[in-house]
Amino acid sequence: MTIEAENVTKGKSKKSPLQPERPATELALLGLLCEGASHGYELTRHFSEDTELAQVCQLEMSLLYALLKKLEKEGLVIGHEEPVSEHKTRHVVELSEEGKQLFEKWLAQPVKRTREMRLDFLVKLYFARRRGGTEAIALVKRQYDYNLSLLNHLKEERKKLQNQESNMYTRWVLEFRMEQNEGSLRWLASCQKELAGE
Template sequence: MTRTSAPLTLELTLLGILDRTPMHGYNLCKAVQALDGFGLIWKIKQSSLYALVDKLEAKGLLAGTLIEGESHPSRKQLQVTPAGRAAFEAWVDSPVDSIRNMRQDFFARLYFARGTGPGRARALVRAQREACLAWLEDIRGRLRAGGGDHLKAVLSHRVHIVEATLAWLDEYEAGL
């Protein structure tokens, strides 16, 4: 049985870069490395990037056109398909689904949302705040339900992480 999966954050980031301007793989790798703050999130080798590009093409999210070169070998120019653009746009506008995805996934979404203006970034931050409040309610409910000392310690830690994230979201939104 073949398992289908949604694109990963890095794959969607590639779609976002290519949505700005089509380019070939080598330039795409350089563009990822040049993104503000992304070096703190990912390290990607060129060979891994090409594997992700192939995966996105197979899913119909990217299309490649072979460009013949006179002074260089032929290169595949990559561009986002309408399906790829739709997947990217939906991803940028939706909050992450768990606190563990804040570090990589949320900051990638925020980067692209902020690139189109403070209104879109503000909407993403507000949607993420709502998701965090729901997580906080769930965790506090589980904490009230009781359990062993170790479970209480883990849940208490999660409460503090979500509270800190909420405080940061408020601070960030105030700066928009």
């Protein structure tokens, strides 16, 4: 039995290297809690169909409560009971210092893979915009610079394969990634212009 199969059998499924370290839904919750303590029902409203956040990140109530419990267990959020009426309380959560640091570090870093642009980066952009134009401009600029360096790296790799027919598939993969990056760069440049008020 392989290590991977053994880990799955024991309930320890090995995480794919293609997956981000932490899902964008969890980081979105941390981002909302950066703005102040809240409770499950109030947080759920940020993910309802008519909100900006729900356009890229959807989270049902049952999963939201499960994620809050997980984040609390990990020490990223701190929960306490708050009285609502004489016989009723609600569970209120706030960000711990560790949770705040994790979110700020995540927000400041460009996404490393082009496929993460459609979820992780858009969630970052949502929170950067809530903090004001300068933060959003800085985020888009960092991502643009990163994607440009990635595109240049892919072009170098493509040059190496130019005359090697045996690497046709590898060339196709590189060209596909180049197209994705070029599209992302055009979109990021457009965002920069709008954010700068041009």
